Amino acid sequence: MLPVTLQGVGSLEAIELWESSARLRHPIKAAHGTHDHRTILYLRLMTSEGEGWGEVAALDNPSDGDPSLGEVRQHLESFWIPRMIAAARQRDDGGLGSHEIAMLSPGSVTDRFCSSALEMALLDAELRRHSLSMAQWLHSDHKALPFGMALGIPGAESIEDLSARALLGSEAGASRVRAKIDPSCAVRYLTSLRGALGSLDLHADANGSYGLLASDQVVAELTELDGLDLRCIEQPLSTNDLTTYAQLTASVATPICLDEGLDSPQKMSLALRYEAASVFCVKPSRLGGLRSALAVLGQAHDANMTCFIGGMFESGLARASLGVLAGHPACSFVSDIAAPSTYFAQDPCELGGPVKALQELWNHSGVGPWPLEKSRSLVGTFLRSSL
Numbered sequence: 001m002l003p004v005t006l007q008g009v010g011s012l013e014a015i016e017l018w019e020s021s022a023r024l025r026h027p028i029k030a031a032h033g034t035h036d037h038r039t040i041l042y043l044r045l046m047t048s049e050g051e052g053w054g055e056v057a058a059l060d061n062p063s064d065g066d067p068s069l070g071e072v073r074q075h076l077e078s079f080w081i082p083r084m085i086a087a088a089r090q091r092d093d094g095g096l097g098s099h100e101i102a103m104l105s106p107g108s109v110t111d112r113f114c115s116s117a118l119e120m121a122l123l124d125a126e127l128r129r130h131s132l133s134m135a136q137w138l139h140s141d142h143k144a145l146p147f148g149m150a151l152g153i154p155g156a157e158s159i160e161d162l163s164a165r166a167l168l169g170s171e172a173g174a175s176r177v178r179a180k181i182d183p184s185c186a187v188r189y190l191t192s193l194r195g196a197l198g199s200l201d202l203h204a205d206a207n208g209s210y211g212l213l214a215s216d217q218v219v220a221e222l223t224e225l226d227g228l229d230l231r232c233i234e235q236p237l238s239t240n241d242l243t244t245y246a247q248l249t250a251s252v253a254t255p256i257c258l259d260e261g262l263d264s265p266q267k268m269s270l271a272l273r274y275e276a277a278s279v280f281c282v283k284p285s286r287l288g289g290l291r292s293a294l295a296v297l298g299q300a301h302d303a304n305m306t307c308f309i310g311g312m313f314e315s316g317l318a319r320a321s322l323g324v325l326a327g328h329p330a331c332s333f334v335s336d337i338a339a340p341s342t343y344f345a346q347d348p349c350e351l352g353g354p355v356k357a358l359q360e361l362w363n364h365s366g367v368g369p370w371p372l373e374k375s376r377s378l379v380g381t382f383l384r385s386s387l
């Protein structure tokens with residue numbers, strides 16, 4: 001999976017911002033709040049040779065170190081878009097390559113969410129210009145992969161209802177259930193899910209909810225889960241506490257996974273050096289884009305660590321890119337690649353859903369399907385000539 005730099009796509013003429021919204025079929029309660037609705041922001045890059053689309057992955061509300069969609073939009077409008085246009089103006093051909101975006105980044109998490117969407121838009125334009133799919137760009141032969149489903153913390157839905165829904169999901173083809181937990185429900189909830197699902201892959205996602213407990217209490221509570229044959233416990237602690245993560249990894253039999261704590265390739269190097277986790281949830285948007293995600297996957301593969309690609313309730317455009325990344329050899333756990341039709345009432349991009357136990361991967365030109373005209377509204381235009 002070695003990405004090749006493509007030739008430019010002509011001069012950058014304009015960048016537009018478009019918005020869609022989507023409602024989740026079932027609200028997902030997590031330790032940091034409930035997801036029931038999603039605003040999705042898209043970037044449309046228009047060049048002299050064509051166009052490309054990128055999707056901003058940030059959620060409406062900030063959580064655990066990730067910026068809100070509003071913060072990312074404001075930073076795109078005030079910093080990144082003017083900077084992109086200024087950089088393009090300085091070039092003789094007026095163009096910019098997707099491989100150059102990371103180099104423009106000053107380095108905050110908000111910057112990385114911005115650069116991820118911009119990189120996606122440029123790459124989409126480049127791939128379409130060359131009639132290449134993202135899988136061809138990465139030399140990936142995968143046509144379809146197993147997919148998973150997510151469940152929230154019990155609240156409005158009881159443990160029994162959630163366990164019944166997990167069973168329905170597995171009967172519909174999901175190969176892995178990823179359940180949000182917190183210390184108050186973990187043992188009862190995961191025991192019920194294990195009973196309903198038999199030997200199906202089960203992940204627990206704590207979203208930092210054990211972070212207020214003393215470290216020996218965290219070890220004791222997580223050790224209680226060791227008999228449930230979980231594939232991993234994701235992000236039990238707050239984002240940056242790598243030394244306590246190392247203690248957990250050494251003390252708890254269930255593999256410990258970093259999610260929110262993995263926000264740059266540099267952090268991956270530290271996590272590997274500290275032996276802070278043995279599983280990594282790789283989210284390209286938080287890492288700064290697809291190339292940064294590939295760098296982290298490469299690091300994990302070299303260190304013999306396990307990864308999966310994590311989703312943020314994307315629409316079909318960004319989801320399609322996650323599906324292709326999930327074919328990386330470091331991803332030996334099931335990734336978040338199920339099409340949005342499995343969790344949204346309506347996907348603005350209408351990416352095709354799974355068939356039986358497999359999610360077919362995007363195999364057309366570009367990164368993924370664009371949002372349909374009927375599902376999007378224009379919310380900003382930035383012309384090269386007027387900036």
Ligand SMILES: [Mg+2]
Pocket residue numbers: 205207234235259260281
């Ligand atoms: Mg997580």
